[in-house]
Amino acid sequence: MKPQILLKEDLPLLYESLKKKNKVFSVMEKGKGKCVFAETDTFSDPLDAYTPTLLPPKKYLLPQQETLFCFRMGASPSVEENVDVEPQVIFGVRPCDIHAISLLDKTFSLENAENRYLDRRKQTIIVGIDCLHHCDTYSFCETVGTLDVKEGFDILLTDMQSVIPSEAKESHIVEKFFITVGTKKGEEILKEFGKTRDASDAEVEQFNKIHEARKRAFEYRFKTEVANLPLVLAGANEDVTWKELEEICLGCGSCNIVCPTCYCFDVFDNVDLSLNGGERCRQWDACTLKDFAVVATGENFRKSRANRLRHRFNRKFNYLMTKYGQPNCVGCGRCSKVCLVKIDTVDVVNRLIKNKGIGNRE
Amino acid sequence: MPLYIPTLAEIVQVRRLTALEKWFKIRTKDGVSFSYEPGQFVEVSVFGIGEAPISISSSPPPLNPLLTKEGIKGRSTLPSGNGTFEICVRKVGDVTTALHSLEEGAIVGLRGPFGKGFPLSQMKGCDLLFIAGGLGIVPLRSAINYVLDRRDDFSNITILYGAKTPAEILFADELFGWQQRKDIECEITVDKPDSGWAGKSGVITRLIPPLEIDAKRTYALIVGPPVMYKYVLMELGIKKIPEAQIYISLERRMKCGVGKCGHCQINSVYVCQEGPVFSYRTLKFLSEAI
Numbered sequence: 001m002k003p004q005i006l007l008k009e010d011l012p013l014l015y016e017s018l019k020k021k022n023k024v025f026s027v028m029e030k031g032k033g034k035c036v037f038a039e040t041d042t043f044s045d046p047l048d049a050y051t052p053t054l055l056p057p058k059k060y061l062l063p064q065q066e067t068l069f070c071f072r073m074g075a076s077p078s079v080e081e082n083v084d085v086e087p088q089v090i091f092g093v094r095p096c097d098i099h100a101i102s103l104l105d106k107t108f109s110l111e112n113a114e115n116r117y118l119d120r121r122k123q124t125i126i127v128g129i130d131c132l133h134h135c136d137t138y139s140f141c142e143t144v145g146t147l148d149v150k151e152g153f154d155i156l157l158t159d160m161q162s163v164i165p166s167e168a169k170e171s172h173i174v175e176k177f178f179i180t181v182g183t184k185k186g187e188e189i190l191k192e193f194g195k196t197r198d199a200s201d202a203e204v205e206q207f208n209k210i211h212e213a214r215k216r217a218f219e220y221r222f223k224t225e226v227a228n229l230p231l232v233l234a235g236a237n238e239d240v241t242w243k244e245l246e247e248i249c250l251g252c253g254s255c256n257i258v259c260p261t262c263y264c265f266d267v268f269d270n271v272d273l274s275l276n277g278g279e280r281c282r283q284w285d286a287c288t289l290k291d292f293a294v295v296a297t298g299e300n301f302r303k304s305r306a307n308r309l310r311h312r313f314n315r316k317f318n319y320l321m322t323k324y325g326q327p328n329c330v331g332c333g334r335c336s337k338v339c340l341v342k343i344d345t346v347d348v349v350n351r352l353i354k355n356k357g358i359g360n361r362e
Numbered sequence: 363m364p365l366y367i368p369t370l371a372e373i374v375q376v377r378r379l380t381a382l383e384k385w386f387k388i389r390t391k392d393g394v395s396f397s398y399e400p401g402q403f404v405e406v407s408v409f410g411i412g413e414a415p416i417s418i419s420s421s422p423p424p425l426n427p428l429l430t431k432e433g434i435k436g437r438s439t440l441p442s443g444n445g446t447f448e449i450c451v452r453k454v455g456d457v458t459t460a461l462h463s464l465e466e467g468a469i470v471g472l473r474g475p476f477g478k479g480f481p482l483s484q485m486k487g488c489d490l491l492f493i494a495g496g497l498g499i500v501p502l503r504s505a506i507n508y509v510l511d512r513r514d515d516f517s518n519i520t521i522l523y524g525a526k527t528p529a530e531i532l533f534a535d536e537l538f539g540w541q542q543r544k545d546i547e548c549e550i551t552v553d554k555p556d557s558g559w560a561g562k563s564g565v566i567t568r569l570i571p572p573l574e575i576d577a578k579r580t581y582a583l584i585v586g587p588p589v590m591y592k593y594v595l596m597e598l599g600i601k602k603i604p605e606a607q608i609y610i611s612l613e614r615r616m617k618c619g620v621g622k623c624g625h626c627q628i629n630s631v632y633v634c635q636e637g638p639v640f641s642y643r644t645l646k647f648l649s650e651a652i
Contacts, residue, residue: 038525068366068367069364071409071410071471073410077370078370079367079368079409109636112621112622115364115618116365118365187578263622264622264623265617265618265624266616266623266625267366267412267617268595269411275410278410280366280413282366282623284534287627292624293614293625293627294615295613296454296458297587297613301650307650314629318630322630323630
């Protein structure tokens with residue numbers, strides 16, 4: 001489908017149209033300067049809520065806690081899979097989070113595909129919102145290559161007036177969104193909605209200009225090319241940075257919990273009050289927590305906070321990066337922002353680069 | 363296939379081995395087939411308590427029935443096949459404590475088998491050195507019985523077993539049976555002998571130096587507590603067994619068994635997928651492995 005144009009005043013209508021058949025989650029403000037994804041009754045413009053949400057939209061695909069199956073206990077136990085998938089829309093997903101969802105898609109579809117995740121994913125419509133401004137000081141999307149997004153969304157809205165107001169003022173001002181259609185499903189949504197029109201050649205050109213111009217607002221923040229990071233991390237096992245971080249890291253797991261690409265989980269049983277049955281649940285877990293690698297006999301294979309943090313950074317910039325050919329970090333900056341002792345991901349990576357002596361970028 | 367939904371299985375036999383360990387024979391319900399390799403593990407559920415990864419201790423039966431007949435000589439139990447297998451469980455956590463309370467006829471949940479076992483077929487014609495410390499005999503017993511069932515396929519076989527005390531020796535009748543056999547070597551040692559112990563004493567590593575080993579044609583298969591590996595590997599290094607011919611099974615807390623939950627990860631490796639059995643050549647490059 002050709003790119004579409006949607007008048008800004010019609011955006012609430014698109015939202016209402018999606019609500020007819022789906023549960024719709026979108027961004028809303030929660031407290032001063034803080035945003036969350038939540039199920040909203042009325043449309044709230046996601047553009048007004050610009051900083052990354054406290055928790056990533058991942059929570060609608062891999063919930064904080066979910067029931068895997070229900071069981072009956074006693075002499076003749078039985079199990080029954082718990083299926084709770086319904087059509088849903090995540091409205092206003094930023095490019096970084098779209099990239100993160102694409103990474104989760106890989107995790108749950110390659111090797112031992114997990115239907116639980118994939119069924120939910122299939123029933124999920126992603127309405128993306130392009131980023132034209134740098135959202136806050138912690139983010140580094142341009143650095144890890146997640147500012148541009150080509151896939152992973154059904155439709156992507158780009159605000160046509162955000163970056164070049166001077167040019168906009170010259171022409172007659174019509175506030176509008178440029179819509180990139182990413183999937184067949186996205187096309188169907190817009191056809192059913194019926195209030196968009198094909199973008200003109202001039203509008204396509206304007207969109208390209210906006211995209212080109214916005215790059216100035218984003219900077220590259222690592223001291224070496226991203227492609228070098230697996231090498232940097234692989235050679236940094238004994239780096240003094242880890243020892244320094246050992247002194248300040250609290251091992252609280254916050255960085256894991258807010259991360260849009262983390263997917264590790266814990267598994268446990270909850271028993272009904274009747275004691276006749278219960279459910280097997282899984283819950284987000286965090287590799288920086290003390291007990292993450294403990295085995296039954298009490299042995300802990302990553303006892304020190306430094307080792308656990310090193311493991312986390314390696315997962316982001318070495319292990320999974322080597323596997324998937326891109327960092328398993330999308331640069332949203334949530335981890336740095338939420339860290340109680342101000343451990344900054346970009347700073348840590350740059351310290352490792354510097355100590356390795358290969359920093360070739362300023 | 364739903365990855366996390368267990369099938370039901372019945373505990374058909376229970377035997378207490380020591381104060382802490384019990385042996386269970388388990389059969390899948392409704393004729394669900396179950397085939398496995400020595401070194402693999404299963405996820406066993408006690409509903410309401412949870413799920414835990416547990417090594418399989420039996421060995422799959424030979425495909426050739428004649429071989430089965432041969433192999434039965436000197437064995438206290440028959441090979442377990444077609445829907446049945448054995449585990450040996452130390453009472454150490456919630457799930458294992460709950461398992462210990464179960465009796466014959468009880469129903470548990472079962473997923474698996476998971477992981478990669480010992481590559482025994484590539485060891486055909488070679489000398490095998492089995493080294494088991496404590497609970498390590500549980501998965502290693504699977505490989506040992508597999509090899510003994512196919513005795514002619516392998517050359518010299520040596521089994522070393524170390525336990526803390528004589529009372530903690532697992533599968534004692536089988537081990538003493540192996541000691542009686544003329545076609546294999548089996549040495550047992552205990553760290554702390556009691557008055558009734560007439561066998562060897564001292565740590566297991568002391569059994570290695572006296573062995574005559576043809577390093578080039580020897581495979582070593584080692585399972586034991588984490589602390590044992592370092593010292594055993596040093597001794598095997600002195601014997602010049604190539605690192606690619608040393609296989610080790612690692613203990614980790616696999617919560618999902620399918621490479622997702624992250625708990626068993628060592629560096630980039632999911633132990634539940636690429637292990638739990640690894641060659642030392644692979645492990646050497648994984649920090650945090652041993």
